[in-house]
Amino acid sequence: MIGLIAVTAAGRAAALRLAGAWPGQTHLYDGSARNEVPRAWSQCDELVCFLAVGATVRLVAPLLESKWTDPAVVCVDESARHVVALVGGHAAGANALAGRVAGVLGAGPVITTATDAAGLPGLDSLGWPTEGALGAVSRALLDGDLVRLEADASWPLPALPATVGSDGDYRIVVTDRVVTLDQRTVVLRPPSLAVGVGASSGVTADEILGLIDTALAEAGLVGACVTVLATADAKAGEAGITSAARIRNWPLVTYPAVRLADIQVPNPSAAAQAAVGTPSVSEAAALASGDELVVPKHKSGRATVAVARIRPRGRLALVGLGPGARDLLAPRAVAELRRSSVVVGLDRYLEQVRDLLRPGTRVLASGLGEEEERAASAVAEARQGHAVALVGSGDAGIYALAGPALDLADEDIDVIGVPGITASAAAASLLGAPLGHDHAVISLSDLNTGWQVIERRVRAAAEADFVVVFYNPRSGGRDWQLPAALAILAEHRPPHTPAAVVRDAERPGQQVVLSTLAGLDPEAADMRSIVLVGSSATRVVAGRMVTPRGYPWQPQ
Numbered sequence: 001m002i003g004l005i006a007v008t009a010a011g012r013a014a015a016l017r018l019a020g021a022w023p024g025q026t027h028l029y030d031g032s033a034r035n036e037v038p039r040a041w042s043q044c045d046e047l048v049c050f051l052a053v054g055a056t057v058r059l060v061a062p063l064l065e066s067k068w069t070d071p072a073v074v075c076v077d078e079s080a081r082h083v084v085a086l087v088g089g090h091a092a093g094a095n096a097l098a099g100r101v102a103g104v105l106g107a108g109p110v111i112t113t114a115t116d117a118a119g120l121p122g123l124d125s126l127g128w129p130t131e132g133a134l135g136a137v138s139r140a141l142l143d144g145d146l147v148r149l150e151a152d153a154s155w156p157l158p159a160l161p162a163t164v165g166s167d168g169d170y171r172i173v174v175t176d177r178v179v180t181l182d183q184r185t186v187v188l189r190p191p192s193l194a195v196g197v198g199a200s201s202g203v204t205a206d207e208i209l210g211l212i213d214t215a216l217a218e219a220g221l222v223g224a225c226v227t228v229l230a231t232a233d234a235k236a237g238e239a240g241i242t243s244a245a246r247i248r249n250w251p252l253v254t255y256p257a258v259r260l261a262d263i264q265v266p267n268p269s270a271a272a273q274a275a276v277g278t279p280s281v282s283e284a285a286a287l288a289s290g291d292e293l294v295v296p297k298h299k300s301g302r303a304t305v306a307v308a309r310i311r312p313r314g315r316l317a318l319v320g321l322g323p324g325a326r327d328l329l330a331p332r333a334v335a336e337l338r339r340s341s342v343v344v345g346l347d348r349y350l351e352q353v354r355d356l357l358r359p360g361t362r363v364l365a366s367g368l369g370e371e372e373e374r375a376a377s378a379v380a381e382a383r384q385g386h387a388v389a390l391v392g393s394g395d396a397g398i399y400a401l402a403g404p405a406l407d408l409a410d411e412d413i414d415v416i417g418v419p420g421i422t423a424s425a426a427a428a429s430l431l432g433a434p435l436g437h438d439h440a441v442i443s444l445s446d447l448n449t450g451w452q453v454i455e456r457r458v459r460a461a462a463e464a465d466f467v468v469v470f471y472n473p474r475s476g477g478r479d480w481q482l483p484a485a486l487a488i489l490a491e492h493r494p495p496h497t498p499a500a501v502v503r504d505a506e507r508p509g510q511q512v513v514l515s516t517l518a519g520l521d522p523e524a525a526d527m528r529s530i531v532l533v534g535s536s537a538t539r540v541v542a543g544r545m546v547t548p549r550g551y552p553w554q555p556q
Helices: 009-021 033-043 053-063 094-105 134-143 205-219 239-248 257-261 270-276 282-289 331-339 347-356 371-383 402-408 423-431 451-463 481-490
Strands: 002-006 026-029 046-050 072-076 082-087 108-110 130-132 147-151 170-174 185-188 193-199 226-232 252-255 292-299 303-309 314-320 342-346 362-366 387-392 413-418 439-443 467-471 498-503 511-516 529-533 539-541 544-546
Touching (some): 002 033, 009 046, 009 094, 033 053, 130 134, 134 147, 134 185, 193 239, 193 282, 205 292, 226 239, 252 257, 257 282, 282 292, 282 303, 314 371, 314 402, 331 347, 331 387, 331 413, 347 362, 347 387, 371 387, 371 413, 387 402, 423 498, 423 529, 451 467, 481 529
Parallel strands (some): 082 108, 147 170, 193 226, 342 362, 342 387, 439 467
Antiparallel strands (some): 072 082, 193 303, 467 529, 498 511, 498 529
16 A cells, blocks of 8 residues: 655645556545654555655654665655655665656656666565675675675576676675675575475464474575465464464465375375375475475474475566657566566667666677577576566567567466557557557568468458558568558458558658558558558548547548
8 A cells, every 4th residue: 555645735636646546556644744654654565755855754764663664655846846765765665666656747756776876786676585784785786896696596686787796705695595694795585485384273373483493494494585385275274374374474375185195295194194185285285386395394293394495487578669769668668678687689679778778687689580589599598597578669469579489488487578569559649540440450471471361361351341450561572462452452442441651650760651542552661661551431530540439420
């Protein structure tokens, strides 16, 4: 919940704009700021204060406890021109909140966190617990000192600067093991452990948690890396287990006995088989949630626990860059580009966003005609545990690389889709509203689809009276398909049907040619163009193409 604290008319007006943009996510506090700030602090995860920075500082100062528990706080000035991330920039998400608020209000976010200002990832911004000299190592990154990275496995970290490698007096350690700390070491605790638990009726949360802590300590592992507590379905309602999960804020997952019974474990139990229908609960549940058993079954009077390690999963973001204009690039796409350590794409598209990448990002660019190779390269990098962004123009899932990449991506990597404004939408917006009713999108490239199939689709769209959008309409070595497709459409709609060619929509050199089906010149189109042909209902009104939304057309 986001608390909105506003005490002036201008502040309340801006707060209501946020409430309207984020329905169900906000609560407005409009009483005395001295009373409302402490109340919102205790009730909300994030605070937006429409107050002076100095006043907000004085109000929140007595409430501060820890960067890991304090809510995010941002301030908005009276004119709603500036949004300042005040408290919890990384850990609580104030930097991200400032960006969101600024996006709604049309303001400028003011980010004062040093690493963000320098384009470096905050080591405390991953959502993972940290230990040790966070400030000293972050300072070393900013100063360009050599920093040694030591990781038990390849986790999908964001890009780190070139000064991070195998040498250095400062250390970043990524591990679930106990580490001896010093003044130049920061430890990142990844979500790498799954705990399985079995229990008799009446077990207490204290007994379960004590047994877990003992088992982890004996193995030299830390509880901060536990990401899930798992058990059998039959124990889903056991009060001690549910309380233990709640106390540690661990998600509780349960599995049917038949699934647990299929998992091979080192220490099966006849008692468990008789009680819940599986020879193992704790070890099997741990392995059902993890990959490798690292702590075998430990017993107490009423409980058993076991621990499995979770293999890191690579991260593949499929990012659509939109038509090319920077202000049409989605904020989520920007976030994924900055989250990734490897970015893969066509060279000319990567040049559009190179300034958004963090220092140290590995860029894998290639030329035209290498789509499958780019997709395979991105998936291969993700399989190695990296955070990868595969980028393309428009939307990644429309005539782009999302399909080829997903054909190769197995369940061992996480895939995130980021939609982008596709070329048909960009071209249509420049023409008016030609896609106001049913429409068909057809590629005229016969490199991967035979012309007989394409022709059948064009004919079906023509007979069904769809507005038609042609992608890849014409190239230097493929110049006859567009005239052929237009001829098919001409068999089913009148020659004055509005038609258009839009080249380089929302890019430098943009060209928009509005014509008719009979008058459209195929030579005006190329591979950087979109061709739109209206339906029988499409009209030109004040120089704009309009297809009515299914209602009878009534000319003015």
